[in-house]
Amino acid sequence: MASTLHSFANAAELAANLADKVSGALTAAIAARGEASIAVSGGSTPKAFFQALSTRDIDWTKVTITLVDERFVPADNPRSNHLLVDANLLQNKAKAARFVPLYQPAASVEEAAKLATAKSAEIGIPFDVVILGMGGDGHTASFFPGGNNLSVALDPQTPRGVITMDAEGAGEPRLTFTFSALEDAKLLILHIEGEGKKDVLAKAKGNGEEAEMPIRAILRRATSPVEIYWAP
Numbered sequence: 029m030a031s032t033l034h035s036f037a038n039a040a041e042l043a044a045n046l047a048d049k050v051s052g053a054l055t056a057a058i059a060a061r062g063e064a065s066i067a068v069s070g071g072s073t074p075k076a077f078f079q080a081l082s083t084r085d086i087d088w089t090k091v092t093i094t095l096v097d098e099r100f101v102p103a104d105n106p107r108s109n110h111l112l113v114d115a116n117l118l119q120n121k122a123k124a125a126r127f128v129p130l131y132q133p134a135a136s137v138e139e140a141a142k143l144a145t146a147k148s149a150e151i152g153i154p155f156d157v158v159i160l161g162m163g164g165d166g167h168t169a170s171f172f173p174g175g176n177n178l179s180v181a182l183d184p185q186t187p188r189g190v191i192t193m194d195a196e197g198a199g200e201p202r203l204t205f206t207f208s209a210l211e212d213a214k215l216l217i218l219h220i221e222g223e224g225k226k227d228v229l230a231k232a233k234g235n236g237e238e239a240e241m242p243i244r245a246i247l248r249r250a251t252s253p254v255e256i257y258w259a260p
């Protein structure tokens with residue numbers, strides 16, 4: 029599917045424009061179905077966008093928020109994506125939203141993935157909005173190059189749900205939605221910032237294996253168009 033690049037002068041401008049775009053999509057979903065869903069990424073990039081979105085005038089009581097991926101750490105761990113969402117998105121008007129975490133306090137990450145799959149199955153499909161990030165190694169969600177479960181994660185036949193991922197570049201064991209759960213979002217965004225990530229994106233758009241740069245799976249095979257939001 030095609031991708032479109034939206035470039036902004038700076039991160040603040042990007043955050044405001046992306047918050048407007050997402051707010052419009054969530055509001056339209058609520059008008060059409062009475063509810064809306066959004067899966068967001070963690071990492072360092074989305075903070076300003078989360079803060080902008082949290083102030084938007086949406087009927088947040090009808091919005092379910094989840095994560096595209098998470099570390100297998102509890103929500104009070106500084107590396108938790110849940111913590112980032114709590115501190116920056118589940119604030120202001122967005123405090124009224126429902127949050128479905130991927131981390132579950134289970135004995136193993138495999139057990140947590142099963143529990144997260146069951147809990148997230150209650151969210152309507154496809155997601156109304158998915159916001160992906162991208163690492164400098166070309167990973168997105170927790171689709172890491174060299175990941176032990178990468179081929180399963182990227183296989184379009186793998187059912188929607190949450191699976192585990194171990195990879196050298198990942199730090200902790202990870203929980204991630206599968207490609208099949210993310211690729212058909214009604215609004216599919218790739219949010220990246222910095223010249224370095226623009227270079228990584230250009231490389232990902234070139235020839236090469238998906239396993240080498242898993243973002244390629246999204247750029248090449250997502251059934252929804254990919255809206256790329258970039259600022260220096």
Ligand SMILES: O=C1O[C@H](COP(=O)(O)O)[C@@H](O)[C@H](O)[C@H]1O
Nearest residue numbers: 069070071072073097161162163
């Ligand atoms: O590990 C992760 O990293 C990516 C990118 O993070 P960033 O710090 O470079 O913005 C993120 O999209 C993913 O959700 C997160 O778990």
